[in-house]
Amino acid sequence: MAPTMQTEPDGVEVVMSAREAADLERPPLLVLEPVTAFLDAHGLGTGPLEWARIGDGQSNVTYLIRRGERTFVLRRGPRPPLPRSTHDMVREARIQKLLSAQGIPVPEILAVCEDESLLGVPFYVMSHLDGAVITEDVPAELDSPQQRELTSRAVVDTLLQLHRVDVTRGELANLGRPQGYLRRQVERFSGLWDTNTTRELPRVHEVAQWLGDNVPETQTVSVVHGDYRMGNLMFDAHASARVSGILDWEMATLGDPLADLGYLVATHADPQSTPTIMELTPVTRRPGYWTREQIVEHYGRESGLSVNALPWYEALALWKSAIFCEAIYTRWLNGERPGDEEFGPTLEAGVPTLLEQAATLMRPL
Structure with a gap:
């Protein structure tokens, strides 16, 4: 609309x-x-x-x-x-x-x-860009089972395209410090919790400890979008399931590409997933869209990377989202988000749910 x-x-x-x-x-x-x-x-x-x-x-x-x-x-x-x-x-x-x-x-x-x-x-x-962002509604031309499958494929193939960009030369090589990227993510977000919350949620520290103790080895370095999901993609209005634009680059840097895959999977709505406040494109529960397992299988096969440690990256994504959302919740409680009558109130229960889901991924890798 x-x-x-x-x-x-x-x-x-x-x-x-x-x-x-x-x-x-x-x-x-x-x-x-x-x-x-x-x-x-x-x-x-x-x-x-x-x-x-x-x-x-x-x-x-x-x-x-x-x-x-x-x-x-x-x-x-x-x-x-x-x-x-x-x-x-x-x-x-x-x-x-x-x-x-x-x-x-x-x-x-x-x-x-x-x-x-x-x-x-x-x-x-x-x-x-002339096109559509898919969240709660799907353009009619993309809403058949076949087009839903092609849309899912386009989401993953576009991520693969981004991760194949050569970041070893030119200005892109100066985009970030890829060495130690994952550990810095854990340390940085751990430090943000206490300054952005007004309540005690022990799960945040439990997950942080597990993440810090089990940081996987980065297999390759790429541009990491940092918020890669269907809702941040524009689909061409005049072509079948073609991504015409990746949006919202505020968190982009150089790092481990599986961080993007973990975020995409952890926030992807499929019939087997428990809804969370981070599943911002609920329509992907409909038949035809890929499941989380299909996304992982396609990415792993086409990238050549091992996805055995992906639960760690999913846990990282949910934990970071919880910390980010807690900061929003605190601002809402303080009256700093006037007019927010929908998202802010959901965070009282929504943040703990994210942390509980992250905790279910805490298992030997």
């Missing part, structure tokens, strides 16, 4: 001028006059703006922007003050430019704004 475009500021999330923004207790997300001037400076459309907030992300903010005959997507970080290391729009845009040159399907980056005076944070503008 196409989003409803807005033309009038609401005075809360969207305002007209920097002066209006300065008068608000909480900074707005979109300030129309400076954004319009920025688009003018880069030759991106003419006339007044129309906008709609899009995407299911709980972190960075994405707007569909229509200006005259042209349509763009503006992506920015959340309101400050939040750790910029996880909301680096300039880096995110750079990664997509580098991967586009390697044939990876990503939106075209049209302009990057590092000047924080415009919106309070850096942002970038990218092309709008």
Whole structure:
């Protein structure tokens, strides 16, 4: 369903001028006059703006922007003050430019704004892809059993394509520090729990201990997307089950490719999985879509990598998701997510469920 475009500021999330923004207790997300001037400076459309907030992300903010005959997507970080290391729009845009040159399907980056005076944070503008993101609904042309199977195959084949990109040379080689990636993930997220929670959940420490004691050996290094799932893929509106764009690159780095596979599998809804707050594309329970086992089998066969230790990577994905969601829950409890009447309340039980599912994967590898 196409989003409803807005033309009038609401005075809360969207305002007209920097002066209006300065008068608000909480900074707005979109300030129309400076954004319009920025688009003018880069030759991106003419006339007044129309906008709609899009995407299911709980972190960075994405707007569909229509200006005259042209349509763009503006992506920015959340309101400050939040750790910029996880909301680096300039880096995110750079990664997509580098991967586009390697044939990876990503939106075209049209302009990057590092000047924080415009919106309070850096942002970038990218092309709008004509297609569909599959979450709770499926386009009719992709909803036959055959197309569902082809869609699942496309999800895994696109991940394989990403993981085959050569990261040993050029600018991509400087994207991250792959040595010790998995252990750093465990250490980093362990340190985030106590600063982002108001309750005692012993499972988080039990899982952390098991993860730290059983870190598998990385078999190869690749670009790791960090949030690879069907809901972060755009499917071409004019082709059969073809991925036209991988979205949301905020957590991308160099590391172990099985981290992406573990996340994809752990958050994939199939008839045998227990629903969690991280299963954001529930339609894949329908007949025709691949099961978790089929995803793993295809990836392992085509990549040549051993997937014997995949339960560790799945546990890592669920545990990290629990810690990330707990931070959202704490902000919701503190009244820092006004208007969130759906996701925030689910986290009281949703976070412990993620931790319990992670704990079921704690077995000898």
